Amino acid sequence: MSSEGQLQLREAELTKLVSRFATKDGTNLTRISSLEFIRSVKPLKPIHTMHEPALCIVLQGRKLVSVNGEEFFYRKGDYLVVAVDLPVIGEILEASETEPYLCLRLNFNLLQIAEVSKEYKQHGTNKGISERGIFVDQTDEVIVEALIRLVKLLHTPEDTEVLAPLIIKEILYRIMQGKHGDRVKNLAAKGSKLSEVAAALYYLKKYFSREIKIDELAKQVNLSPSALYHHFKQVTTMTPIQYQRALRLQEARRLIIGEDIKAADAAFKVGYESPSYFNREYRKMFGKPPGIDRKENLKIYNT
Incomplete structure (x- = not known):
C-alpha cells in the first residue's frame, strides 16, 4: 500500500477513536487534561477567542481562523499550530449531521517546548528572524500514529500518568521536525x-x-x-497596543456575557476609564454594543 493510503487508514482510525469520545457538540474534555475534542453538526458563525498555544488537527469538516484579518484555512489532512497566545476569530465552515466537524486539540506550554528542545537537542535557527506565531501544515503518518496512541490511553486510565507525557513530547518533537518547526523551537531558544x-x-x-x-x-x-x-x-x-486592547476587550466580553457583569463595571475592571470609549471599542471589535452582544451570545458561554 502507498504511503498516502497508509496515512488515510491511520486518519480514519483516529477519526473513529475521537468520535467515540466526542459525544456532544462543543468542547469535549478528556482524562488527559491537555487533550480536547471539538465537535459540531453544523457550521458556526465567527467566534472571538484568545487562543492559547495548541496543536489542532481537523479530522472532519473545515475551519477558518483569522488573526487581525490574516486568514488560515485548514481541513482534514491539515493541522494548525498556535505557538503563542493570540486573539483570533474562529469559524467552522463545513459540518453536517452525517459528517460533523471534528477536531482534536492538544494544548501545550513553553515549559514543554523547552524540555523537548533540551532533551532532543532541538535548537532553532534564524534566531534573529521573527515569523508568525501561527501556521498550518499537513499531517503525516508519524504524527497521526502518535496521536492514535495518545487517544487510546483514554481506554486505559491506569497508563495515562506515565505514558501520556511521553507521547505528548514525541508529538511536539515531530512538529519541530516539520517545515515550520523553527517557529516552535525558537520559543525556547534563548536570544531568539x-x-x-x-x-x-x-x-x-x-x-x-x-x-x-x-x-x-x-x-x-x-x-x-x-x-x-x-x-x-x-x-x-x-502592534503591542492593539494586542493589549484585544486582551482587554476579550476579558470584558467574558465578564459581561459569562458572569453577567454590567458593561461599565467590566470596562473599569479591564482598564478603561471612559464607558463611552469602551462601548465604541467594543462595537468596533465585536460588531455590536455590549448589551445586544450579551443577549445574542449567552449560549456560547453556557455550553
Missing part, C-alpha cells in the same frame, strides 16, 4: 526574537489592565522599542 516576543506577550497578558508604554515593555524583554514593535507585529500581526 520569537522568545523575546513571547516574553512581551506574557507581560501584557499579566498586566493588560494597566497602562503600559512601549518603552516599559521593551525594557522588560531587553529590546529597543523599535525592534520590539517590528518583531511583535511580525509574530502577532498586530
